[in-house]
Amino acid sequence: MEELYDFMVWGDYDAKIEYLANMTDENWNFHEKTNNLILKNYLKYTTKKLEEENKIMTTDNYCIINTGLFTPYYEPIYIYAEKNLSDSKQDWWFKSFSTSYDLGNLGITELPERANYFQDPSQLVFDVNCKINVQFKHIYDDEDNRNRIPKEIVNSKNIHSIFKGAIDTMVKKVTANYKIAVPQYFNGKIQLLLPLCLVDESIPDLALVVTKVNNVYQGHTCLTMEMAYNNARLIAKPESNWLVP
Template sequence: MKKTFESALFKFAYFPNYDKAIEFLAENLADPEAWEFSDANEKHYSILKSYLEHIFRKLKAENKVAYTSNNSHACFNTGLVTKNLEPIFAFFEEYRKPRKGKDNPQYCFKAFLKESDIQLLKTFPSRHPDIADFFQKPEDLIFNPRCQLIPQLDHIIEDNLTRFPIHIQSLDSGEIRRRLDGAIEEVKKRVKTNYKLAVPQFYNNRIQLLLPLNLTPGSPNPDLALVIHKISDDTYTARTCLTLKMAYNNARLIVKPQSVWLKP
């Protein structure tokens, strides 16, 4: 049975007009980047919304949400910056208008503010929380070409077939396996000569790497992202694959991907 998604951010705070706040953050405050996927008919900033939800969860786990001494206000570092590289914070005050019949959060969102904003400085004069910490060892972010990669093909296909393109799903099981095996063997060779093909992502509290899988003959564009992680000092394994949208959302948590293949 599929779990119902529950927003930790919305449980923490009431947002009077979340969409407007997100639009302001994306269009007026943060350093510009693509916050919506290129095939979307309308701009809803889905990448930014996913980013903020999961950044907040990580910050909560690291105890990096700051509170005033009387708990009247709270704030956290979004990890985003302005064009001039000034950190941007989410700012909250105690929620004073509980809605009847609702499980009301403790706080109400007020604004996204840059660090020099007078409202933020007056409330938090010297206690600005740090950004989320996603890795302890920088080498985890880079593919090691000396390591072998051993994928679990059966698991990848059986558990993730619905993520494959429709034209691949319709093939017989033998052909799907051959396509997947061939794509993995190809990307193994490519990543050993170009380590930048491997894009780091954060998932299940650990760093993993994403590799492009080209399953469609003649197409220069990848169809899926293969998720690999280390199981020993000299071996990577792969048990799952992601759609490119899923992969981008996960990768954007750490940093804006600078990749030739993983784009919104």
């Protein structure tokens, strides 16, 4: 599967996604945007993960996908599609976003599981006993990374001192409150996102991505807030107050 959008006939895709966004009662937009880009990204990668885990339920007549999302009443939300009998290249025709009650009314009681992103829950918690090794050369010299750094920092002669100070402060914060570290799923791995406040010590500018390797964390790269939220939202809605859309 390349894209969920191409997996079935949707009709007005944006309208369907807007309906799902309202069904979850969650904010799926960055700042003042209205395109539900976070939700579209979430569905794209969640469906790919479900396909990898062989959790997309298909029969001769219908297809059901567990979105991993919930209504405000904690009811799981499923994508329900029926067999497409037209000449379209897609096998399925989107019918509805449904709860288990809705599907039960159709006589469907066997339902697929959610995507599973981790086997070891300890991966989700920052280990304060592990030091962090940061790949500074990649962060400073890689063009994509440099473009993510605030201009007043990337052009500063003291960029390294600023980063080192922000990392030291972040380590103290996460040591005092382990919930500051937010897990993300990327390229089949669980990593942690850590806030870096470079311009204003109370406002995160970037998220440092770290992966635990034995007894240390390897700091690979930095992400913008939008990139970090998109990756983190695949696992769960971040509860930390520094990573919000």
